[in-house]
Amino acid sequence: MDHIEHVVSTEEDQMRVDRVAAGLSEEWSRAQVQGWIKEGLVKVNGQAVKSNYKCAEGDELLIEIPEPEPLDVEAEEMPLDIYYEDADVLVVNKPRGMVVHPAPGHLTGTLVNGLMAHCKDLSGINGVMRPGIVHRIDKDTSGLLMVAKNDLAHERLVQQLVDKSVTRKYQAIVHGIIPHDHGTIDAPIGRDPKDRQSMTIVNGGKEAVTHFRVLDRFKDFTLVECVLETGRTHQIRVHMKYIGYPLAGDPKYGPRKTLNIDGQALHAGVLGFVHPRTEEYMEFEAPAPEDFKQLLKLLSKSN
Known part of the structure; x- marks a missing residue:
């Protein structure tokens, strides 16, 4: 155990x-x-x-x-954008629109279904429907995830998340022009008592810390890099809304009138961690998806 x-x-x-x-x-x-x-x-x-x-x-x-319960999820062949793989760990670039792991009512087409077809030896530490998943990103967020292929890898990667030593850098396009070049948002996140499907800033929520710096400013939008210290559900989306700069395209936390992108303009571009067996630091970078790049081109023309 x-x-x-x-x-x-x-x-x-x-x-x-x-x-x-x-x-x-x-x-x-x-x-x-x-x-x-x-x-x-x-x-x-x-x-x-x-x-x-x-x-x-x-x-x-x-x-x-505890040992996981038997898994009742089908392996499905699907194209996966794998950045790194060995006997212990796999790094995959998840496209926007793909759910990470199955849930009741959503049992197929997830990253886990694809991973199960790709490798038969995923860590089972997370119980039903979550093999290998150490951390996750939202359905409409693209970018890099680390996946554990055995329980030793899972335990050590989770411990790095607990110790806040994993490097996670995101690019986001937000509404408004952020006047300062960098900042830190330290505000606890929990379920919204008025809407259980949403997260919000609540007293007594889980500690959540996001560091950001401005990469570029446009007419009505800002491109920021967000670095996660913690990794709460919807953290960047909730934190940027909290300081008055919600993510472009965010159907849950952003304004109705927004940029033409299918889901929030958020990409997990950089992921770094210490390899669970060799103890060597590894860092990976994935470019933003094409629709994200096209938006940036459009915005730069509007300047």
Whole structure:
């Protein structure tokens, strides 16, 4: 059984253990972690605790990740844009419009379906329907993802996400002209109580930090590079809206009148991590998709 270790930080002092644990992986929900706590799989300083246990700074969490349930997802042959692959890890450039992993009602055509056909040895650590997936990007976001091919790779890549040592740089086109050249958005993200399908800035949400710098300014839009310190659901989309510069083309968080692009203008262009076995730092860069480049051409002409 694989495990993740974590020492409670100053910011997490007096925070409930289920919240601290759920915040350690982008793939874990709080309900899932609460189930693990009931099963005694989450220990604090070697002792099993209840979900409402208040953590203290310096507490040592040990989270045993249960074996995955059998997978009921079909392998599907599909073209994949693979940037790197070895026995442990695979880096793939996901196109806009593709869902990363299956969910009820959406069981086919996902990246996981394609990966299962491409390699038979994906890590099963994430349970049903999520083999190999260490982190994910939204359906209409394009770009690079790392995929674990065995449990050792999965555990070590997840630990790097927990430790915030993975390099993730995105390009985004946003509404408005950002006057300053760079900045940091530090605002906690959680489910929107008024709309459970959306995320928003909420007190008591999961810590979320995005660094940005302006790459180019146009007549009514700005091209920015966003660097993720954490990786919350919809993080860049929510954070840029929060500071008043929502993403172009974003159907959920952006204005109705926007640029002609199918989904948000967001591309995960740079991904860097330490190889789980060789411990060598590797970094990959994927160019933005054609429709993103065309938009930039149009915008530069409007200047």
